[in-house]
Amino acid sequence: MIERALADITEADLQGLVERATPENRRLDFKAQLPGRSSREVKNFLIDVASFANGEGGDLIYGLVEDGNGAAYALPGVGPEGLDESLLAFEQRVRDCLDPRLPTFDIHRVPLASGQVAIVVRVPPSMLAPHRVRYEGHSYFYGRHSGGNFEMDAADLRFAFAANESISIRLRDLHKRAVQRLDGENMPCAMHPGPKFVLTIAPLSLGRERGDFPITQHNAMLPYDPDRRPPVVRTGLEGVIIYIPADENPQSASAWSISHRAGYLEHVWSLGRIHETAGAVIFRSRIEEAVANMAAHSMTHLRELGLDGPFVALATMTGIRDYKIWIRADWPTDEAWQDPAYLGEVIADRLDPDSVRPLLEASWRVFGENDVPPAGR
Numbered sequence: 001m002i003e004r005a006l007a008d009i010t011e012a013d014l015q016g017l018v019e020r021a022t023p024e025n026r027r028l029d030f031k032a033q034l035p036g037r038s039s040r041e042v043k044n045f046l047i048d049v050a051s052f053a054n055g056e057g058g059d060l061i062y063g064l065v066e067d068g069n070g071a072a073y074a075l076p077g078v079g080p081e082g083l084d085e086s087l088l089a090f091e092q093r094v095r096d097c098l099d100p101r102l103p104t105f106d107i108h109r110v111p112l113a114s115g116q117v118a119i120v121v122r123v124p125p126s127m128l129a130p131h132r133v134r135y136e137g138h139s140y141f142y143g144r145h146s147g148g149n150f151e152m153d154a155a156d157l158r159f160a161f162a163a164n165e166s167i168s169i170r171l172r173d174l175h176k177r178a179v180q181r182l183d184g185e186n187m188p189c190a191m192h193p194g195p196k197f198v199l200t201i202a203p204l205s206l207g208r209e210r211g212d213f214p215i216t217q218h219n220a221m222l223p224y225d226p227d228r229r230p231p232v233v234r235t236g237l238e239g240v241i242i243y244i245p246a247d248e249n250p251q252s253a254s255a256w257s258i259s260h261r262a263g264y265l266e267h268v269w270s271l272g273r274i275h276e277t278a279g280a281v282i283f284r285s286r287i288e289e290a291v292a293n294m295a296a297h298s299m300t301h302l303r304e305l306g307l308d309g310p311f312v313a314l315a316t317m318t319g320i321r322d323y324k325i326w327i328r329a330d331w332p333t334d335e336a337w338q339d340p341a342y343l344g345e346v347i348a349d350r351l352d353p354d355s356v357r358p359l360l361e362a363s364w365r366v367f368g369e370n371d372v373p374p375a376g377r
Contacts, residue, residue, distance in 0.1 A: 001027040001059045005303045006108045006122045014064060014110060014118055017072040024070040026144050027058035032065045034078055034086050034119065039136055045090070046097050046133045051144035052123035053102055054130045054152070054160060057205065058144070063118035077116025083109070090121070098131045104310045104349040124204055124310050127167055127347060130160040167204075171345070175200040175314040178258075178266040179340065182318065188234045189253045192246035195271035195282055195320040199291065201298035202264035203307045204347060211263035213305050215239050220259040221301045224269040224290045238262070246270075263307055265298045272323060280323040280335075287325075287363050288372070291315070295351035309349040315359045317341045317366060327373050334368030341366045 002009055002017075016022075024030055029048060035041040052058040067073035087107055094102055103126060110118040130141050130152065141152040143160070152160065178200050184190025217233045220240035225231070232250065234241045243256035255269035269290060272282035295313055302311065318340035325333045343362040348355035360372050 001057060001122070002120070003306060005306060005308050006106055006120065009108060009110055009120055011075070011110055011112050011118070014061065014075050014120075017061075017064065018075050021067070021071040021073070023072075024066060024148070026146050027052070027056055029058065029060050029148075030064045030066045030070075030072055031060060031062045032076070034062050035090075037089075042093060043133070043135050043138055046093060046135055047142050047149055049094055049102070049105065049121070049123050050098055050131045050133050051142040051149040053098070053105075053126040054142065055125065055144045057123055057125040060121040060123070061118060062121070063112075063116065075112065075118065077112045077114060077118050080115075080117050083117060083119075087119070093135075097133060097135045099134050100128045100131060102126060102131060103128060103347055106309075106349060122308065124308075124349075125167075127204060127312075129163075130157060171200075171202060171206065171312055171314065174202065174206075174264065175316065175345075178268070179316050179318060181266075182268065184251075188232075188236075188241060189243055189245070189251050189256075191256070191268060192252045192254050192270060193319070194273060195280075195323050196268055196318050197271055197287065197290065198316045198318065199267045199294055199298075200264065200312075200314045201267070201295060201302070201351070202312050203302060204310045204312055205307070206262065206264055206312075211261075211307070213261050213263055215259045215261050217242075219304075221257045221265055221267075221297065223255040223257040223267060224286075224294050225255050226285075259301070263302070263305065265301065267294050267298070271317070271320070278326060278332075282320065282323050282325050282367075284325055284327075288360055291356055291359060292353045295356045299351040310347050311349070311351050312345055312347050313351060313356060313359065314345040315343040315363075317343065317363060320366065325367050327369075333364075336366050338366055 035045040048060055063077035065074040105123045108120045132141050142149050143152045143156055179198050181187055182191045217240055220242055225244045229244050231242045231244055239258055239260040241258050243253040246252040246254040258266040271286045275281045320336040321339035322335050324335045343359050346358050364372055
């Protein structure tokens with residue numbers, strides 16, 4: 001896989017593969033031409049995609065010729081004629097012929113100085129692996145090693161199912177650690193008492209391998225703080241912590257963000273307070289606006305580090321028992337009784353309002369609402 005965000009890949013990056021005679025490997029495959037419509041070509045395309053998804057992920061690069069021994073040799077590209085139709089057919093085949101359906105994959109067009117185009121198909125490792133290719137009576141699982149694709153046997157499948165479960169466990173364990181930190185263990189401060197939202201954002205690839213990124217106070221992410229108060233920055237072994245002191249108390253925080261050198265982010269912020277007349281209240285904006293804002297900014301931050309999607313967002317609310325949300329002045333929700341409340345996780349290539357909506361829907365169910373009420377209802 002090219003170590004750049006997919007959207008940032010240029011002709012120079014692909015030409016660099018040629019100049020270095022970069023060999024194909026378990027995460028990189030070169031194709032001189034786009035697959036045609038014959039059964040054999042379609043099946044081979046599906047096998048390529050499935051083998052990457054069932055392994056460590058990778059890039060299929062069309063329009064790049066190898067030298068016969070698997071090393072990048074030339075970059076003639078492919079013609080732009082009929083390209084839209086071809087790429088649409090790619091997407092349709094992947095949707096219809098992989099079981100279970102692949103959560104996401106991306107296609108990036110790289111214009112070349114010659115007027116031709118190179119196509120990079122980025123297939124991430126899948127949390128739903130292993131995926132089976134089902135096409136015209138063909139029904140098999142495929143993996144990938146340094147020598148190319150291979151049909152998976154029973155032992156390979158057992159390992160793949162076990163590995164997929166371990167990825168889920170690892171990501172959830174990272175989120176559990178984020179929740180456990182709220183009391184201040186191995187932290188420069190503790191979170192201020194009261195209701196809190198805990199959001200962990202990570203690239204799916206973190207479930208397979210940890211990175212080591214140069215996180216400093218200059219590129220660490222800021223916490224959610226609509227009041228824009230001065231933050232405190234602390235550097236630790238795992239990364240950089242930026243927190244907002246609560247009530248001018250440096251040992252208590254109303255919000256923090258931890259930018260981990262391993263390549264993921266933790267965010268925590270306060271949700272509400274005890275009101276003189278309304279009682280224990282959670283502010284609606286601190287769920288809906290905050291989650292959408294922090295998820296989008298986290299995606300941008302991770303991409304700037306060279307980490308591409310799909311991304312995983314995991315969320316928990318804690319300290320919320322007996323709190324409620326006022327939908328309008330005369331309409332409070334039920335009081336929450338599940339505490340802490342794990343809201344689940346979402347996996348998406350882009351963390352936008354639509355992709356994080358399941359987390360918002362789950363948060364409203366904690367307060368007795370089956371769906372997200374319209375604003376101002």
